[in-house]
Amino acid sequence: MELLDTAVKNRVLESMMKIIDKKRDKILEANKADLDAFQKDDQALYDRLVVDQSKIDGMIQAVREVMEQEDPVGKVISKRSLPNGLEIVNQTAPFGTIMIIYESRPDVTIEAAVLAFKANSKILLKGGKEAINSNKVLVECWHEALEENGLSKDWIELFTLNREETQAFLKNPSEKLDLIVPRGGERLIAFVKEHAQCAVLVSGRGNNFAYVADDADWELAKKVMVNAKTQKISGCNALDKILVDQSIPDFEGKLKDLAETLKSHKVEIVAEKEVLPLLNGASEIPSEDTWYEEFLALKALVGQVKGLDEAISKINKYSGGHSSTILTKDKEKAAKFMEQVDSAAVYHNASTRFTDGGQMGVGAELAISTDKLHHRGPLGLEQLVTNKYYVFGSGQIRE
Template sequence: MKLIKEELKNKVLESMMEIIDKNRKDLLYANKMDLDAFNKDDQALYDRLVVDDSKIDEMIKAINEVKSQNDPVNAEISKNELDSGLKIINKTAPFGTIMIIYESRPDVTIEAAVLAFKANNKILLKGGKEAYHSNKILVKFWHQALQENGLEKDWIKMLEMNREETQAFLKNPTEPIDLIVPRGDERLIQFVKENATCAVLVSGRGNNFLYIAEDANWKKTLEVIINAKTDKISGCNALDKVLIDINLPNYEAKLKELKEVLEASKVEILVDSEVKKVLASSEEITDSNIWYEEFLALKIAIGAVESLEDAISKINKYSGGHSSAILTENAGTAAHFMENIDSAAVYHNASTRFTDGGQMGVGAELAISTDKLHHRGPLGLKQLVTNKYYVYGDGHVRI
């Protein structure tokens, strides 16, 4: 794939920012068409779909942040000269063509494209039908920015396919694809894994857990839980499950206070059989599959555990591997928890809502990867490259 100079990439991004800003009304109108056609019963999906002036400002900011970052391509990773005289340099290189499949969020059409393009990758955007008009106009803006700077439109392409057509495309792509990133629920991820013929990097579900240790500061605990649960229910970094240590001083009183605080924020509460003994009026969990579920709603499940090890075991069994938190005043306890929890991000005395590219200093993100190869966590600009070895000899042959 032809490498584009950083100066030209940045000119494209500058054009894109100007185009979005000048055409706000057209974008808002397109988004209104999507919103009017959407079934508002799914509040989380609806929230992700909304574009307003604030969201447009965020889009422009995301492009500008990527523009200000150094070009990640051709950066030297290592350099060695062997005893044989061979010189070996390992450098970053583009993936080639990335396909992203996502639901509802028009801002992904901005963040995915800007990151892929700055990292010298082509990108195929397969957004959900619910955001069709919003995505369509944003890709139109991208094409205008590319053409204004003498580049072909095919660097950024919107795929307009139904489920059957997408399945056929994944099995027999009509153009080379080097990496697919599915952003969505378990069904989407499984669909892509079953049908793709190239590498798949999973942006998995949330289903994030928080463990309240026996020495947790209760004021911090309540503040963190409310923020993690209610700040943005549609976020994959929202909190879904709370495990409370039965050895917590004033355990029953604190459970009752937690219920009051959650209900004041209109959060529906589900409880296990042990917590039910204290919170008798709360709905009891009768299906263990609830512990695997990502809610994306004002709903939370609370369970009791007998120890730190009990909490670690339960989290590693049920969580989505996205984000997990511990509330404790003991640094050693926190370290043990964080080292043994199998999640992309682990927290000590902090809300899971920080698992986000911008919040973690990465900038715009393509997704939050819950895979372990080639990267885990926010996929920012530096993570959208692979590597290549450059080997220099002088007639060298292997004997």
């Protein structure tokens, strides 16, 4: 795709904000059709599907935030002159064509597209069938904004392929793909990795952990864990596993208190056999596989550990590499935890629910990457570029 001037891109985004605002009723009507057709057997998926006036306000705000951010393309990363006279400049460049595969959330249709467009990349949006009506209307808004400013609709495309058609496209794409971002569970990620012919950036599962150290402020720890677990169960940054140090004063009393606190928030508790008698109403985990699960529900697994090292080892074995938090008064203990736990975001005395582009000051995000290449954590506008070397010479040859 051609390199667009920043002013042109921002004019499209100005138009887009006005169009979304103007078409609120049409967006809500389309979303109602999706909600009416949805089998409400997956509460987390249903919650992600809902669009209301507040969600539309959020879409407009996401576009505004990206519009106000500095253009990430063409920024000089490094510049050097070599003894042979070559001038070498490394600067940011667009990816080219990005494909994102996601379920349920119509707001991703706005956030992913606005980021890709401002980063001068074409985007192919493969949303889930459950949000088809909402996504169609939102992409119509994008196309109107593009055409209003003299640009091709090809910058933003909606794919409505089924699983078999998607598989065939990934194996033999009809156009060159430069990056694929699967946002979903392990099955989707494995599916994309198996069939993709280009780079895949994994927006991994959550399965986030909290470790309550032996010196934790118990009331603070409970407040943080309740927020991380219950504030939004459909978030990939929601808490799933709780590890309580056996050396915490009144271990048995604190586990009983934790059980009552979680139950008061309607959280189902599953637990290791060793602590089951202390957690009233809890059920034993059926197998070790439960430690690997991302629940996306009012459900938490509670276990015990002997010290910081065991907590770190357990988290690194089972977690999704997304977010982990330590509850402790000891800054040195927290530093060791944060350095050695292999997660995209590590916290000290704070809820995992802050692993989010907006909450971390990044702005709208394409995904939360759990990959280590080329970026980890919230993938915002600044991260949605690659780089290119520009080498300027005057006839130099290599001897």
